[in-house]
Amino acid sequence: MSTGIGARVKRKEDKRFITGKGKYTDDVRSENQAYAAFVRSPHAHAKIKGIDKSAALAMEGVIDVLDGHQLTGDGIGNIICGWAITSKDGSAMNMGAWSALATEKVRYVGDAAAVVIAETQALARIAAEAVEVDYEVLPAVSNAKKALADGAPEIHDNAPGNLIYDWEIGEEAATDAALSEAAHVTEMEITNNRLSPNPMEPRSAVATYDAAEEHYTLYTTSQNPHVARLVLSAFYQVAPEHKLRVIAPDVGGGFGSKIYIYPEEITCLWASMKTNRSVKWTSDRSEAFITDAHGRDHISTAKMGFDADGRITGFKVDTIANFGAYMSLFSSAVPTYLYATLLSGQYDIQNIHCNVRAVYTNTVPVDAYRGAGRPEACYLIERMMETAAREMGKDPSELRRANFVREFPHQTPVIMAYDAGDFDANLDQAREAADVAGFPARKEEAAKRGKLRGLGYSSYIEACGIAPSAAVGSLGAGVGLWESAEVRVNPVGTIEILTGSHSHGQGHETTFAQIVAERFSIPIENVSIVHGDTDKVQFGMGTYGSRSGAVGMSAIVKAMDKVEAKVRKIAAHVLEASEDDIVIEGGEVKVKGTDKAMGWHEVGLSAYTAHNLPPDMEPGLKESAFYDPANFTFPAGAYICEVEVDPETGVTEIVRFTASDDFGTIINPMIVEGQVHGGIAQGIGQAMLEQVVYDDDGQLITGSYMDYTMPRAADLPFYDVHHASTICPNNPLGMKGCGEAGAIGSPPAVINAITDAIGSNTLAMPATPHAVWSALQAAQ
Amino acid sequence: MTKISMNVNGKAVSRDVPDETLLSDYLREHLRLTGTHVGCDTSQCGACVVHVNGRAVKSCSALAASLEGAEVTTIEGIAQNGELHPMQQAFTDHHGLQCGFCTPGMIMTGVDMVNRYKAEGRDLTTDAIRHELEGNICRCTGYHNIVRAVEDAAAKM
Amino acid sequence: MDMTGEYRIAAPRDAVWAALNDVDVLEVCIPGCEEIHQDSPTTMTAKVVQKIGPVKARFDGAIELLNIEAPASYTIKGEGQGGVAGFAKGSADVTLEEDGDETVLRYEARAQVGGKLARLGSRLIDATAKKVATQFFNNFQQHLNDPDPPEDG
Incomplete structure (x- = not known):
């Protein structure tokens, strides 16, 4: 049976999942494991006047109780939004400070003010209840429209009127003109309801600090472990990148909500260093509802004009996007470059204008959720x-x-x-x-x-892959959106693909192997896919925006191109033929039109024994590639x-x-x-x-x-x-x-x-x- | 602390556990059988389903201490001599899983469902399968292939 | 949510007013009240146990009397921390109107909960708050109409 492109190959990864042998983050337990529980605000908006830790610290088995002042005092940076959006008046977006543990104020129900580290999970949770936070409750607002109204409670000092940005795209005057001349105008007010992503695996983190090496290891429920490491290092100053290993093992669904680097991962890493213990936190579902980024939550008014033949002449939209209490990692891009740029739909529309106001409210941060x-x-x-x-x-x-x-x-x-x-x-x-x-x-x-x-x-119609890097950079993105791959042909001819695309249900271990097995004419069992570990994989931008095929697999193809070029050179040299006459088929590398051939595994072996390689060729058969999409x-x-x-x-x-x-x-x-x-x-x-x-x-x-x-x-x-x-x-x-x-x-x-x-x-x-x-x- | 003796996946096990220990925690943390998952805290999602004395039970809602002498089967215990259970095989054959997190509970519920319907001589229609899956939530598959998998396994069990 | 009610009490207004300000009366009338202490003429601390659906919580609360227009009206405000269960707040504007030898008590009450109580028990909050408010004023009415028998509920 074919296992190549177009074949319905059963998933290689299934066996461990159907036998209960999947390894998810919560299945990881370090030696001498300690557990974290967060002290979360029951108020949507409140000043923290003080924290009394004494009762919790007095409990046997409580290792420490840590707060936001200690965290920021240790130089842990604020959580950032990685895509800068400029308002139509030219001003930068108003990003309020977000500390992993709140210091002065809590801004949504669930915002953490402190963390308890204890010997057992149950004890940590009991002790977290004993931490007394003295709150001065402030008025709160949860609806985006109300947050923009005069007199609404202000959530961040640097965001007057709770406005994060007021952005537009398209030509307003031309769109207005088209609408005024339209034979028919359809007008609607449309709400896109707020959702909770709810991957079935709750988020989890196990952070371990090795004092002798000054090195951190983080197991976490992430769609993009390299991005997590980059952001944890470069922005949150938790550890330099070469001293931080991030592993996203089996991850039980993401749907966007596991893209972001959350306060809990940051806190666990830092707490591991503070307590010199491996610190584990696993969310329960109740906690997930008040900490996992929510999705959608738009209120829009729209007008669409048509001529007498039913051709659309203009489309005008005004949208208010609820961002919650803080700007999450990609939040700013969602109602702008991932939304307003798609307002043409499948239709030829000459005039479109969209205005978007992004708004703070006292709710869980909102970010990309499946489709974003x-x-x-x-x-x-x-x-x-x-x-x-x-x-x-x-x-x-x-x-x-x-x-x-x-x-x-x-x-x-x-x-x-x-x-x-x-x-x-x-x-x-x-x-x-x-x-x-x-x-x-x-x-x-x-x-x-x-x-x-x-x-x-x-x-x-939608837009996927998300790139090219130079284009998204010019629109404000803080990272490039390419993908990388390494193709390792082993001396016995088996192949490992190291990819920056993370698989958490998408079946990469099967589909990625299909294109490799087909390309090199080897059994699919001889291909394995390695992902999710920054110590193993060179780099990667991760899985979101339906990009693993179009971008992740393209990087693999590019690396395979390089491998094939080297294979041709080796085979041409060994078989004394022209590179152009070399073909790879039937598990062999052959000279076209002759019976001269070597087995695929023999090419691998030749590359590594290096006894008979072309002059100046480096030994080994391993190539990497970075693929940056064109559109x-x-x-x-x-x-x-x-x-x-x-x-x-x-x-x-x-x-x-x-x-x-x-x-x-x-x-x-x-x-x-x-x-x-x-x-x-x-x-x-x-x-x-x-x-x-x-x-x-x-x-x-x-x-x-x-x-x-x-x-x-x-x-x-x-x-x-x-x-x-x-x-x-x-x-x-x-x-x-x-x-x-x-x-x-x-x-x-x-x-x-x-x-x-x-x-x-x-x-x-x-x-x-x-x-x-x-x-x-x-x-x- | 109570000393609890059970038979788990065909092996006698005995441990001292705190009285408030849930069966799910007992399996995951004490026996390190991590195939049983916990996806919610209101006994809705069904990721934690195991069999206790031959019946499907949400292990997050049962106290280990209440199950002295029980026969417990988890996802790790249903394959026999390296041979997958027909329900396991059907899930992979029909692509009834994606991220795999809800899968152990789905499979354990599926096995129980088929056994009950067979014992009662009832016809396990796709509508009945959907109804029986009320207590198991999957966020990845949209259930289509899970229903097909259970249907297929029912024919083979 | 807002709740309103009206009770006719067979006692003169001054007596009703005195009872409304009597910590011992409040103690027997507040449903689930385990103890109550007067800290000042207008402030009290109390421990109250309430069951809201699956969540049973002991609230450490503060009670405050505001907007006092003796003997015609006041606002009684309570705020309780239920630990991990969250918090509950409520207030009632109470007015007393003389009607011969009797008094007509009217109230408008509001309640709010937060934290886990809101997330897990939101379906039950309205009903529970209504029940608590009704029970309080029922108890109060009974207590004044006939202070001796043990109050029920």
């Missing part, structure tokens, strides 16, 4: 398109077709230059698979049973959702969900389909079930799985997933990325379907039975 900005953009555009079609009495798919971009490359007015796509093909495929033609009959049949049936579309990639597709609503109860069932995606080249369709399934499930979760709720005082009231509704098996349908691909012209494998598409494309399809069913367009996410029922009542 692109779901917000897609939801906005696709709700507008469906609504406009209804208002103008047009078929929603025909209105989309009237505006599709069909010539590539296509420069949008909001930075992005789409490189390839066939949006008609995706829409055609989805409509066919969803049997749109048969929908009226199904609707009629449902009506006989007293049910309301609806159908909704979403034609999404974003643009996955796109069409999703169709069909629902049935019970008008008596508002209970909505998704009876059919059809996806047609364009991901470019697909290495392993089984894994890609799995990514789409999971993405759609999270999108349906956002559309129908999930919402982080704060009360007006900044108290989180959805702090467990009893109140925050996670999608469960019975809430979800089987998904009908198809592909209609165009090849990405900008990377060697032609890949676009598939990790986020489902979460981006699905929410508007669901809401468009439900609003179609109930005949009312006034419905916000999450469309709970109560919300649907209320919308139905209001419409009657």
